[in-house]
Amino acid sequence: MIMKFHQLTSHERLAQLVDKHLIDENDATLLNTSYSSIHEKMIENYIGNYAIPLGLLPKITVNGTDYVIPMATEEPSVIAAAANGARMFSYGTVTAQAINREMIGQVLMHDIEFVEFEQYVIKHESLLIALGNAAHPSMQKRGGGLKKITVRNLGDKMVSLDLLVDAQEAMGANTVNTMAEAIAVYLRDNGFSQQVDLAILSNLATQALVEVRVSLPFNAVEKVGFRNVEIAQKIAQANLYSHIDPYRATTENKGIMNGIDAVVMASGNDWRAIAAGAHAYASYDGKYTSLSKWQVIDDRLEGSLTIPLPVGIVGGSIGIVPLAKVNQKLLKVTTAKELACVIATVGLAQNLAALRALVTNGIQAGHMQLQLKSLALAVGAKPTEVTELVQRLAKMPLRNTETALKLLKEMRN
Ligand code: MEV
Numbered sequence: 001m002i003m004k005f006h007q008l009t010s011h012e013r014l015a016q017l018v019d020k021h022l023i024d025e026n027d028a029t030l031l032n033t034s035y036s037s038i039h040e041k042m043i044e045n046y047i048g049n050y051a052i053p054l055g056l057l058p059k060i061t062v063n064g065t066d067y068v069i070p071m072a073t074e075e076p077s078v079i080a081a082a083a084n085g086a087r088m089f090s091y092g093t094v095t096a097q098a099i100n101r102e103m104i105g106q107v108l109m110h111d112i113e114f115v116e117f118e119q120y121v122i123k124h125e126s127l128l129i130a131l132g133n134a135a136h137p138s139m140q141k142r143g144g145g146l147k148k149i150t151v152r153n154l155g156d157k158m159v160s161l162d163l164l165v166d167a168q169e170a171m172g173a174n175t176v177n178t179m180a181e182a183i184a185v186y187l188r189d190n191g192f193s194q195q196v197d198l199a200i201l202s203n204l205a206t207q208a209l210v211e212v213r214v215s216l217p218f219n220a221v222e223k224v225g226f227r228n229v230e231i232a233q234k235i236a237q238a239n240l241y242s243h244i245d246p247y248r249a250t251t252e253n254k255g256i257m258n259g260i261d262a263v264v265m266a267s268g269n270d271w272r273a274i275a276a277g278a279h280a281y282a283s284y285d286g287k288y289t290s291l292s293k294w295q296v297i298d299d300r301l302e303g304s305l306t307i308p309l310p311v312g313i314v315g316g317s318i319g320i321v322p323l324a325k326v327n328q329k330l331l332k333v334t335t336a337k338e339l340a341c342v343i344a345t346v347g348l349a350q351n352l353a354a355l356r357a358l359v360t361n362g363i364q365a366g367h368m369q370l371q372l373k374s375l376a377l378a379v380g381a382k383p384t385e386v387t388e389l390v391q392r393l394a395k396m397p398l399r400n401t402e403t404a405l406k407l408l409k410e411m412r413n
Helices: 010-018 025-033 036-041 078-089 114-136 137-141 173-189 226-242 244-264 270-284 322-331 337-358 363-378 382-393 401-410
Strands: 054-062 065-072 093-099 103-110 146-157 159-166 194-203 209-217 291-299 300-308
Touching: 010 025, 025 036, 036 322, 054 078, 054 093, 054 322, 054 337, 065 078, 065 244, 065 322, 065 337, 078 103, 078 209, 078 244, 078 337, 093 337, 114 137, 114 146, 114 159, 114 363, 137 337, 137 401, 159 173, 173 194, 173 401, 194 322, 209 337, 226 291, 226 337, 226 401, 244 322, 244 337, 291 337, 300 337, 337 363, 363 382, 382 401
Parallel strands: none
Antiparallel strands: 054 065, 093 209, 103 159, 103 194, 146 159, 209 300, 291 300
16 A cells, blocks of 8 residues: 555655655755654654754844844845844834734625624624633633624625734734634524635734834944935935835835844744735735835934734744744743834844945945855855855956856865
8 A cells, every 4th residue: 555645754755755766865864864853743744844044133122122133044144134233223212012912813704784794793792702712711811812803894795703812922823713713603503604704813913013113313324435314314215215116115025024034933933924914014005115114304314113013922833843942032022012022123123224235335245245155055165165265256256156166166176
């Protein structure tokens, strides 16, 4: 009998891949070396760990407290830029606050008369809330739980029953889904059997918003060869483009998410959820714009960022992945709200560093060393050869794969 792939151990899976010539023995050894029994239990059809470099932003100050930030990223310049932004932030004041922190669940229904159904929900709200909470009683015991239920008219006789859930220190996806499904079952059994279509959390977490504000003197953005005031004005101008042009806004937001996703990932949170929510929120007013705003006001450069950040410090993979726990030790945050404030601040610092580079020497100049390192690794330089190859490449007029390969060959001869 041929066993199904999911019934094999990871070692057997690798052997099968070698047998089928999909990978060779060296590839199998590489995958085998990355094996982790914990991770094997986390996903289906596990074959190994795909590692992403973990680095540290040694210091960023948020609301007067210094934090050490673990960041998981494969992009060479991200941590250097975050550190640069954090250094600029140290010239001024940084205040961050969680505006609210509740998760939204949805029960989506069709063929519904809105006004009538709204009355039904008002009348049955306490019952539905009790049902939701009974499906996940521990959350209520901890002071959280399902707090409120409202209905939104989606048009064409479709509605969304919106559940507002306080998930305490967890991100709360499982809790919200369990509660929403329990309510969906009740509605199906009580007169809406054909109308209830699906029940799921919404990743547009508009009830878990964080706002960070920074006020900087112009010398915070100082750069040799440029006037401070001019850099500040150009940063505001660069940001303005992102408020009128979605093409530029997408790139600026990508830069913000470079920092945010790296901390979200290192802290064991779901970065796809955060990224999806962030980009949807960026177009919340009907037009996709930058999540941040930079302005020159009198003699200060003022920046702000508002973003949904439904992150947790318990639950999900946080309690399972060993490095997520180590990273939490480094972060030293004690609440989910505090973590969200720190993450948003890293995002804004990342943003400032990118804008300052873009309006002065451009992004490539500062990244040259890092890019040459990546190029050296990409052409197969061993870690011991990287420094010398980077030095040789830096002297070349054309720094491409061909040149790197030629130089590496020369070095080895
Ligand atoms: C690159 O990863 C991020 C930037 O493109 C962000 C931006 O353009 O603002 C530099």
